[in-house]
Amino acid sequence: MAEKNYYTIDPQGKLQCMKCGVPLVKGKAKFMYLDNGFPVELPVCPVCGFVYVPEALALGKVASVERALEDK
Amino acid sequence: MAQIQERGSTHVYKVRKISKEEMEQMVARCVYEHPPFCSAACPLKLDVRAFLDAAAAGNFKKALQLYEKIAPFPLVLAMGCEAPCEKACRLNELGDGVAIRAVEEAVSRFGQISKLGGVFRTKKRKTVALFGSGLFALFLAGEIEKKAYPLTVFCAEPDLESFLHSETGFLDEAAFTAELKRLKGKDIQFEFGCALTKDFLEEKRAAFDVACCSAEVFARLYPEAVCDPALMFCESLKLVTGTSAGVLDASFGAKKAALTVDRLAQNLDPNNMRGNEGAVESRLYTDLSEATKLTRVPMEGAGYTEAEAAAEAGRCIRCHCEECLKSCAYLKHYKKHPGLLSKEIYNNTQIIMGDHPLNKPMNSCSLCGQCTVVCPNGFDMARVCHEARQNMVSTDKMPLAPHEFALLDMLFSNNEAFLSRPQPGFETCKYVFFPGCQATAIAPETVKAAYLDLCTRLEGGVALMLGCCGAICDWAGRYEMQEQTNEFLDRELAKLGDPIVIAGCPSCKKELAGHEGLKLVGIWDLLLELGLPEGGHGLERPAAMHDSCGARGDAETQKAIREIAKRLGCELTDTPYSGDRSPCCGYGGLAAYANREVAAEMTEKCLERSDAPYISYCMACRDRFARQGRESRHILELVYGTDAGDPPDISEKRYNRLSLKNELLRELWLEEPREMKLDYELRYTDEARRMMDERMILTDDVIAVLDGVRADGECIQDEDGLLVARRRVGNATFWVKFSREGDGSYLVHRAWSHRMKVVKREG
Structure with missing residues (x-):
């Protein structure tokens, strides 16, 4: 499946992983729901792999895709 | 913490069918699509409602267009029609029926003739010949021309005037002139002065694909032949013909004959695909209570003027049945009558792969049963939606998301917050008080007061059971979970000696009535029997009584509550839609979880009935009205002189249940409950509290996130300098944005999931 560009959030070094003490970088992640998977790019900690889902994304695109899948 | 299994995949092929026949029977109960009685009586199927609507608005052009659909020569029909529609008008029962024929005549006289002539239309290739004259021939010529078949009329008359004049002697001069102009405008070939003999007919018809003749020609030339009156067709002669018993009969005959011509021209069997021809029976329900204009508008002259016709058309009450849509916010929201919505919901359950667009509507019904009471035919939308939910659950197509919060809440009520104890000093009890999950969440003090009162005044011991009756999983269509809940409650009741259950909530009472052999009584009945305790008082202002949908059809309960209110000194004001016709507050059927917007409209619908404070006897109703800012009290609050105050948020509801359980365990059963205490201080901004309530995020979810971050240190710092952590709890991931304050406490700023x-x- 093609990567969804609209998921892309560039952390630009403003987000910091508190456990590893390094900035989050644009990294590869995957959303999974009801047996469906979506490759996306999100802010990720390069050391521990913490993937950040910002509030606006969770309540926006993620919520609408969830609803669409729930009605499948 | 309790969890519910999310459905595994969207790629499930199972399907369990609910009986199509049963669904069709249910759909047939809805008469919304039945025609009004006037249209049903008209064999030509004039849309009288729309016609009179246009005429009443003074739009005679549109009215005439509607009329021309059934009448190629409007004035001939309007002036000669026997008007069965007028006899069928429901206003006859109260006064004068609408003078539909006179309005038709005025519309035909004054309406602007549509300019769409036949000359420039593409003609069909098959040709038609028509022999004879008279009303049937005139109407048939008009109908065939409308269907764009090249038509030649062979008549004995010497000219067009004479052809039109045949059998239309009732037209006055102006009408005759208008209809002659209309006839001239039609693309019809005429051969005048024909000797209509058998030889002539046989010779001429050979050049045409379809032949038709008037009743007079048919009877004269073929006295032995028989015409099928349903088709207006003589099979042996392959001749389309008709009758002229009157204007309406001729017009209806011509309509049927034209359809036969159409079928024959396409080499189709004229019997097939004819639809429902002629007058039909209608079972439409009409509310006549608001009809006011009961006397016919008088005529100044021989016929109506434009203004008179418009006024007379305005008397029509537009017969239609919207009893359910008037009273139900859910049906009104979806702007669909239950017959149609049921069909769509049924189809939704039959979809194996792909989108289920009716999931949300199906889950938005409060299952309250009001429609069944207000519908003249008892349409049961609740059953349709409830069975559809069960069906979706059985095929693993039901999304968990809309109901998960409520289901988890139920599991919480029947696990962490569950309490079942005999009255101190008793092994088994004669009674058990079952206040219901909403009462313990919203008004714990009232529940405690009621229990202590019952223990004091009833003999044989009163046990207490704090938990959920199972209505939540029943409403969600989770029938397996409901069976488990029932078994669980039965086991707990058996331990108490199978006591008589004293229900504190009518919905619990209704739900528990499904248990075999269970003895049930409402607390309201016992209070009337025992007499009201000291300390209760009514409201100072007159109040409106809101009947719970759980007590629909339970006149005894409705009566008992009113009696209690009266004894407390309450003055009750009358509201529309009370008793069995009461609407749902928006909590029923889990509507508030599946569709907040519709649930809010339901609450609004309840509150628009009165400006007075509301008294209810279901705690969910009390809560939803209070949330809308209305003074709202549960009858038990008044009985025990307690005030549950402002409505609690979702976390406080859980806290209240747990606190009540622990308090009673300590005070009555002298048990020290195990209480989880946080070893750190946690505070919330007002915005975070609001946000959590709206997004259905519990303090427990926030604590799970913070416990996590305290254990593994996994969190990030965002651009504002605030910390963000997350934790997967059950089927959701919760995110909390927080700060660590100088005193070591945590302050929650935002939360989402x-x-x-x-x-x-990787890669």
């Missing part, structure tokens, strides 16, 4: 799982992807 999503159901999707997110992981780092």
Whole structure:
């Protein structure tokens, strides 16, 4: 499946992983729901792999895709 | 913490069918699509409602267009029609029926003739010949021309005037002139002065694909032949013909004959695909209570003027049945009558792969049963939606998301917050008080007061059971979970000696009535029997009584509550839609979880009935009205002189249940409950509290996130300098944005969640 560009959030070094003490970088992640998977790019900690889902994304695109899948 | 299994995949092929026949029977109960009685009586099927609507608005052009659909020569029909529609008008029962024929005549006289002539239309290739004259021939010529078949009329008359004049002697001069102009405008070939003999007919018809003749020609030339009156067709002669018993009969005959011509021209069997021809029976329900104009508008002259016709058309009450849509916010929201919505919901359950667009509507019904009471035919939308939910659950197509919060809440009520104890000093009890999950969440003090009162005044011991009756999983269509809940409650009741259950909530009472052999009584009945305790008082202002949908059809309960209110000194004001016709507050059927917007409209519908404070006897109703800012009290609050105050948020509801359980365990059963205490201080901004209530995020979810971050240190710092952590709890991931304050406490600023799982992807 093609990567969804609209998921892309560039952390630009403003987000910091508190456990590893390094900035989050644009990294590869995957959303999974009801047996469906979506490759996306999100802010990720390069050391521990913490993937950040910002509030606006969770309540926006993620919520609408969830609803669409729930009605499948 | 309790969890519910999310459905595994969207790629499930199972399907369990609910009986199509049963669904069709249910759909047939809805008469919304039945025609009004006037249209049903008209064999030509004039849309009288729309016609009179246009005429009443003074739009005679549109009215005439509607009339021309059934009448190629409007004035001939309007002036000669026997008007069965007028006899069928429901206003006859109260006064004068609408003078539909006179309005038709005025519309035909004054309406602007549509300019769409036949000359420039593309003609069909098959040709038609028509022999004879008279009303049937005239109407048939008009109908065939409308269907764009090249038509030649062979008549004995010497000219067009004479042809039109045949059998239309009732037209006055102006009408005759108008209809002659209309006839001239039609693309019809005429051969005048024909000797209509058998030889002539046989010779001429050979050049045409279809032949038709008037009743007079048919009877004269073929006295032995028989015409099928349903088709207006003589099979042996392959001749389309008709009758002229009157204007309406001729017009209806011509309509049927034209359809036969159409079928024959396409080499089709004229019997097939004819639809429902002629007058039909209608079972439409009409509310006549608001009809006011009961006397016919008088005529100044021989016929109506434009203004008179418009006024007379305005008397029509537009017969239609919207009893359910008037009273139900859910049906009104979806702007669909229950017959149609049921069909769509049924189809939704039959979809194996792909979108289920009716999931949300199906889950938005409060299952309250009001429609069944207000519908003249008892349409049961609740059953349709409830069975559809069960069906979706059985095929693993039901999304968990809309109901998960409520289901988890139920599991919480029947696990952490569950309490079942005999009255201190008793092994088994004669009674058990079952206040219901909403009462313990919203008004714990009232529940405690009621229990202590019952223990004091009833003999044989009163046990207490704090938990959920199972209505939540029943409403969600989770029938397996409901069976488990029933078994669980039965086991707990058996331990108490199978006591008589004293229900504190009518919905619990209704739900528990499904248990075999269970003895049930409402607390309201016992209070009337025992007499009201000291300390209760009514409201100072007159109040409106809101009947719970759980007590629909339970006149005894409705009566008992009113009697209690009266004894407390309450003055009750009358509201429309009370008793069995009462609407749902928006909590029923889990509507508030599946569709907040519709649930809010339901609450609004309840509150628009009165400006007075509301007294209810279901705690969910009390809560939803109070949330809308209305003074709202449960009858038990008044009985025990307690005030539950402002409505609690979702976390406080859980806290209240747990606190009540622990308080009673300590005070009555002298048990020290195990209480989880946080070893750190946690505070919330007002915005975070509001946000959590709206997004259905519990303090327990926030604590799970913070416990996590305290254990593994996994969190990030965002651009504002605030910390953000997350934790997967059950089927959702919760995110909390917080700060660590100088005193070591945590301050929660924001919280959000999503159901999707997110992981780092390699490569």
